[in-house]
Amino acid sequence: MTATAPPRRAPEAGPGSGKSAAGRRLGPRLVERLRQGGLPYLLLLPAILAELLIHIVPMVFGIVISFRDLTLFYIRHWQTAPWAAFDNYKAAVEIHQPIGQALLHSFWVSLSYTLLSVSFSWLIGIAAAILLQDTFRGRGILRALFLVPYALPTYAALITWTFMFQQDTGLVNHVLHDQLHITSSKSFWLLGNNSFWAMLIVSVWKSWPFAFLALMAGLQNIPRELYEAAAMDGAGVWQQIRKITMPSLRPVNQVIVLVLFLWTFNDFNTPYVMFGQSPPKQADLISIHIFQSSFVNWNFGSGSAMSVLLLLFLLVVTALYLLVTSRGRSESDV
Amino acid sequence: MSRFSDQPSPMARPKSFLWTRRIVLTLITAFVAIPVYVMLSSSLKSLQDVQGSFRWIPHSLTVRPYIDIWKTIPLAHYFVNSVIVSVSATVFSVAVAIFAAYAVSRYRFMGRKVFTVTVLSTQMFPGILFLLPLYLIFVNIGNDTGVTLNGSRLGLIITYLTFSLPFSIWMLAGYFDSIPRDLDEAAKVDGCSALGALFRVVVPAAVPGIVAVAVYAFMTAWGEVLFASVMTNESTRTLAVGLREYATENDVYWNQVMAASLVVSVPVVAGFLLLQRYLVAGLTAGAVK
Numbered sequence: 001m002t003a004t005a006p007p008r009r010a011p012e013a014g015p016g017s018g019k020s021a022a023g024r025r026l027g028p029r030l031v032e033r034l035r036q037g038g039l040p041y042l043l044l045l046p047a048i049l050a051e052l053l054i055h056i057v058p059m060v061f062g063i064v065i066s067f068r069d070l071t072l073f074y075i076r077h078w079q080t081a082p083w084a085a086f087d088n089y090k091a092a093v094e095i096h097q098p099i100g101q102a103l104l105h106s107f108w109v110s111l112s113y114t115l116l117s118v119s120f121s122w123l124i125g126i127a128a129a130i131l132l133q134d135t136f137r138g139r140g141i142l143r144a145l146f147l148v149p150y151a152l153p154t155y156a157a158l159i160t161w162t163f164m165f166q167q168d169t170g171l172v173n174h175v176l177h178d179q180l181h182i183t184s185s186k187s188f189w190l191l192g193n194n195s196f197w198a199m200l201i202v203s204v205w206k207s208w209p210f211a212f213l214a215l216m217a218g219l220q221n222i223p224r225e226l227y228e229a230a231a232m233d234g235a236g237v238w239q240q241i242r243k244i245t246m247p248s249l250r251p252v253n254q255v256i257v258l259v260l261f262l263w264t265f266n267d268f269n270t271p272y273v274m275f276g277q278s279p280p281k282q283a284d285l286i287s288i289h290i291f292q293s294s295f296v297n298w299n300f301g302s303g304s305a306m307s308v309l310l311l312l313f314l315l316v317v318t319a320l321y322l323l324v325t326s327r328g329r330s331e332s333d334v
Numbered sequence: 335m336s337r338f339s340d341q342p343s344p345m346a347r348p349k350s351f352l353w354t355r356r357i358v359l360t361l362i363t364a365f366v367a368i369p370v371y372v373m374l375s376s377s378l379k380s381l382q383d384v385q386g387s388f389r390w391i392p393h394s395l396t397v398r399p400y401i402d403i404w405k406t407i408p409l410a411h412y413f414v415n416s417v418i419v420s421v422s423a424t425v426f427s428v429a430v431a432i433f434a435a436y437a438v439s440r441y442r443f444m445g446r447k448v449f450t451v452t453v454l455s456t457q458m459f460p461g462i463l464f465l466l467p468l469y470l471i472f473v474n475i476g477n478d479t480g481v482t483l484n485g486s487r488l489g490l491i492i493t494y495l496t497f498s499l500p501f502s503i504w505m506l507a508g509y510f511d512s513i514p515r516d517l518d519e520a521a522k523v524d525g526c527s528a529l530g531a532l533f534r535v536v537v538p539a540a541v542p543g544i545v546a547v548a549v550y551a552f553m554t555a556w557g558e559v560l561f562a563s564v565m566t567n568e569s570t571r572t573l574a575v576g577l578r579e580y581a582t583e584n585d586v587y588w589n590q591v592m593a594a595s596l597v598v599s600v601p602v603v604a605g606f607l608l609l610q611r612y613l614v615a616g617l618t619a620g621a622v623k
Contacts, residue, residue, distance in 0.1 A: 145363065
C-alpha cells in the first residue's frame with residue numbers, strides 16, 4: 001500500500017492552488033529528476049511490485065517446485081522436499097505410463113473441446129453481429145439479451161445448466177424424451193460420453209457473446225461508404241457480406257480466435273461446477289486435471305510440472321498464431 | 335458513446351436475407367433465453383414441482399424459495415464475503431492500474447515493451463498456474479511468520495489480483511490512448527505537473543472507461559470459482575463455493591438453488607446492462623486493437 005502513496009499526493013494539491021502545486025510540495029530538484037525520466041517508473045512502481053508478488057515470484061516458484069517431489073508430506077517445508085530433477089516431467093510425458101496417459105488424454109479432450117467451442121462461438125457471434133447491424137424493431141432488446149450470458153456470474157449460469165441436464169428433473173430430457181420423443185429413454189447427460197457434449201454446449205453459450213461484442217465493435221469501424229459504393233455497383237447483401245464485411249473483420253477475428261482459444265483451453269469452471277472435483281473422463285479438461293493432481297492427490301511437484309508444460313504449449317500456440325496471422329500485415333507495435 | 339448508434343439500412347434487403355435473419359435470431363434468442371427462463375421459473379416453484387419431471391409452466395407460483403435460501407445455507411454470510419473480496423480486489427486493481435496505464439499510454443521509456451508484454455501475457459495464463467505456487471507460498475508464509483493467508487479474505491484478494499490487475503492495466507491503457515494527448519499536454523503547458531494532468535484532465539475524461547474497467551473487474555471477481563474453492567474456509571467462503579452446499583446427498587432443493595443463483599446474478603447483470611454502452615466501448619478499446 002505504501003507504494004501508492006507518493007503519486008497520490010498530486011490530486012490533493014488543492015483545487016485552487018493551480019500551477020504545479022504538486023511540484024512545489026515534492027521539491028524542485030526531485031521534480032526535475034522526475035521530468036528527466038524517472039516518472040514513468042514511479043507511476044509503474046505499484047504495478048511492478050504487484051506483478052512481482054502475484055505473477056513473477058509465483059511463476060518462478062512454480063518452476064522450482066516442478067523439479068521437486070513435493071507431496072502433502074512436505075507441504076509445510078517445501079525446501080525439504082526431495083529433489084526430483086526431471087522426474088515429474090518424465091512422468092508427465094511418458095504416454096505409456098498412467099500419469100502420462102491420463103495427461104495426454106486430458107490434453108486431447110481440452111483440444112477438441114476448445115476447437116469446437118471456439119468454432120461455434122465464433123459462428124454464432126458473427127451471425128448475430130451481422131444480422132443485428134441494420135435498424136429494426138426489437139434490435140436493442142436482442143442486443144441486451146445476447147449479452148446476458150456474458151454478464152451472468154459463471155457459476156450461476158453453470159448451476160442452471162446442470163439443473164437442465166439432470167436426468168429426471170431436467171429440461172433437456174423433458175424436451176428430448178417427453179416432448180419430441182427423440183430419445184427412447186431419459187439419458188444421463190452428466191456421465192459418460194454425453195458429459196463432453198453437455199459441457200461443450202454450456203461453453204458455447206457462455207463464450208459466444210464475447211465474439212458477438214467484439215465483432216459488433218469491429219463492424220462499426222467499417223466505413224459506410226464501402227457498402228454504399230458496393231450497392232451502387234449492384235452488389236447484393238450477401239455479396240457485400242462476403243466481399244466487404246468478412247475481409248474487414250480479419251483483424252478482429254484474429255483477436256477473438258486467440259482470446260477464445262486461450263480462455264477455453266484453460267477453462268476450469270465448466271467441468272468443476274458441472275461435475276465436481278473428479279469429472280468424467282470425457283470431460284477431464286487440462287486445468288481440472290492439474291487441479292486434481294495437485295489438490296486431490298496432493299502431488300504439487302507433478303502438478304507444477306504439468307502447469308509448466310501447459311504454459312509452454314500455450315506460449316508456442318500463441319507465438320505460432322501471431323506469426324501466421326501477422327504475415328502480410330504491416331508490423332504493428334504494441 | 336455513439337459507437338453503436340442506429341444506422342439506417344443502406345438498401346432494401348432481399349427476402350432471403352430477412353427470412354434468414356428471423357430464423358437465426360429466433361434460434362439464438364431461444365438458446366440464450368431458455369436457461370434464464372429456467373432459472374426464473376424454477377425459482378418460483380414449490381419443491382414437489384421441481385422434483386418431478388420438468389414443467390415449462392409452474393404448477394403454482396411461490397416466493398417460498400426466496401425466503402428459505404437464507405436459512406438453508408449461510409447465504410447472507412457468503413454474500414458479504416463475496417462483496418468484500420470483489421470490491422477490494424477491484425478498488426486495488428483499478429487504483430494501481432490508473433498510474434500504470436497512464437505511464438504506458440503517455441510515456442516512451444526503457445522497459446515499456448517488457449512491461450506491456452508481461453502484463454498482456456500473464457492475462458492469458460491459466461489461473462491454475464498461479465494457484466499452486468501461491469497456495470504453497472501462503473502455506474509457508476503462515477508457517478514462518480504466523481500470518482494466515484490461506485483461508486483469509488486478504489489471501490483471496492491477493493490471488494484475485496492475478497487476473498484483475500493485468501486486464502485493468504490493459505483496458506485502461508487502451509482507454510487512455512483514446513483520450514487526445516493534446517488535452518493533458520495543454521494542462522502541462524499551463525503549469526500542471528504530470529500527475530496534476532493525470533488527475534485533472536485524463537482521469538475525469540476517462541471516467542466511463544474507469545467505471546467500465548471497475549465493473550468488469552468486479553464481475554470477474556464475483557464469478558470466480560477456482561481460487562475461491564481452494565483459498566477459502568467455512569468463514570471466508572464466497573458465493574461461488576457456498577452455492578454448492580445446496581446440493582445435499584439425496585435431494586437437491588433446485589428451486590432454492592435457482593432462487594439463490596438469481597439473487598447473486600441480479601446485481602451484476604443489472605450493472606452490466608445499465609453500463610452496457612460504456613462497458614462495450616471500454617472492453618473493445620482494450621481488446622480489439
